[in-house]
Amino acid sequence: MTKANPDTRKSSEKRTETVHKPCRKKSGRFRQYADLCLKPLICTIALGTFLISPGVLFSAGGPMFTTGISMARAATASDKRFRQWVERLWPVARRKGISRRTFNEAFRGVLPDPDVIRSAHYQPEFVRPVWDYMASAVSDQRILTGQAMLRKYEKLLDRLEKRFRVDRYVIVAIWGMESNYGLNRGDKNVIRSLATLAYRDRRRRKFGRQQLLSALRILQRGDISVSQIKGSWAGAMGHTQFIPTTYAAYAVDFDSDGKRDIWNSPADALASTANYLHKSRWRFGETWGYEVKIPKKIRSVRTNIRRRKPLSWYKKLGIRRVNGKDFPRPGDRAGLYLPAGRNGPAFLVLNNFRSILRYNNANTYALAVGHLADRLRGFGPIRTAWPTKQKPLAREERLELQRLLTAKGFDTGGTDGIIGNQTLHAVRKYQKSRGLKVDGWPSARVLKKLRNES
Numbered sequence: 001m002t003k004a005n006p007d008t009r010k011s012s013e014k015r016t017e018t019v020h021k022p023c024r025k026k027s028g029r030f031r032q033y034a035d036l037c038l039k040p041l042i043c044t045i046a047l048g049t050f051l052i053s054p055g056v057l058f059s060a061g062g063p064m065f066t067t068g069i070s071m072a073r074a075a076t077a078s079d080k081r082f083r084q085w086v087e088r089l090w091p092v093a094r095r096k097g098i099s100r101r102t103f104n105e106a107f108r109g110v111l112p113d114p115d116v117i118r119s120a121h122y123q124p125e126f127v128r129p130v131w132d133y134m135a136s137a138v139s140d141q142r143i144l145t146g147q148a149m150l151r152k153y154e155k156l157l158d159r160l161e162k163r164f165r166v167d168r169y170v171i172v173a174i175w176g177m178e179s180n181y182g183l184n185r186g187d188k189n190v191i192r193s194l195a196t197l198a199y200r201d202r203r204r205r206k207f208g209r210q211q212l213l214s215a216l217r218i219l220q221r222g223d224i225s226v227s228q229i230k231g232s233w234a235g236a237m238g239h240t241q242f243i244p245t246t247y248a249a250y251a252v253d254f255d256s257d258g259k260r261d262i263w264n265s266p267a268d269a270l271a272s273t274a275n276y277l278h279k280s281r282w283r284f285g286e287t288w289g290y291e292v293k294i295p296k297k298i299r300s301v302r303t304n305i306r307r308r309k310p311l312s313w314y315k316k317l318g319i320r321r322v323n324g325k326d327f328p329r330p331g332d333r334a335g336l337y338l339p340a341g342r343n344g345p346a347f348l349v350l351n352n353f354r355s356i357l358r359y360n361n362a363n364t365y366a367l368a369v370g371h372l373a374d375r376l377r378g379f380g381p382i383r384t385a386w387p388t389k390q391k392p393l394a395r396e397e398r399l400e401l402q403r404l405l406t407a408k409g410f411d412t413g414g415t416d417g418i419i420g421n422q423t424l425h426a427v428r429k430y431q432k433s434r435g436l437k438v439d440g441w442p443s444a445r446v447l448k449k450l451r452n453e454s
């Protein structure tokens, strides 16, 4: 899915939770209601009425206590709290141009989704090795279906290449990766999923809230109906698995029916993907990267893909493409990427790799998309064997590795069990300081050495 990292994404809206006390709200339509809250008791009753059935309350122009009270009794306390939260969101939504009608329709019958919380909290004990991920991401079936899609949508893809200057193979590869060519678009109510994250998930609260407001705007514009705004537990929607803010920025109506329908129209969905890549500075007719061989004599390699050097620089070091051919544009800048450490395949990744990362900021994802695109084009599999005997560290081991590195002064940026750039950098520095082979790979061997030292 298109990702905005929930932890780092800046929220454009101010925090509003603390100021929206229902009975004190003094502005707009809510005021009519707030004025009724003379005593806490009435406030509670009115709130019950209002929360259960906001549409009734406002469409009738005033509170309807009797029906509301009985319904309020039926609702559990936690449902009520959620409803109160929804109602505190209303003034914010209104400021974003959402009508009361759209808001009511969107939240009609909506309560938090426990599945979403389960998915959000899921932490696998064992990370899937990258070779397993690649094998399922770029399976024979996915290549075959992709090739069939290239034939089926040939004319559309012609037009997309012309209009957006993005290669058809990568468009179709992303389609395959995101929704298996439309088969897995997600069938969760996106409003409910995002409201659940915004309401209940500590890590994704800001993300959920921002995406929820953006999703409400999609409904307000009429691009899709409330019953059809479906997606994943994290709010990724349609063929392209756009989150709402990505949709707002990049979705395209390419079949000219007035709606940007990434849920049902492959033309709109693929154009939206092409548009996103185009805006992410895709370079037409260029590759995303090359599989390369690193000479054994090189002991230390810089594996940070953000530190880019011209291909000619790598060539001077003796790094060559696995097929023996020259780099066609030696001046292009590339980063070195070792998805399984020094003992596995190595890639020099170029500008277009970074464009794919804009879609989903995970190196393995970008590698899978790039490789799938190559396979769809008719190129062969990755040549270098994966080091399948090298087991990735389990979660407990990753935490231990981070703790030990940090204790020795190699900053891993916290101990969360997630191997990010900071941890890889710490491993590199550690390897260097101990005269080990430097590849920044958090292997069992590195962990063993760390344990022996302490």
Ligand SMILES: [Ca+2]
Pocket: 252, 253, 254, 255, 256, 257, 258, 259, 260, 261, 265, 268
């Ligand atoms: Ca359309």
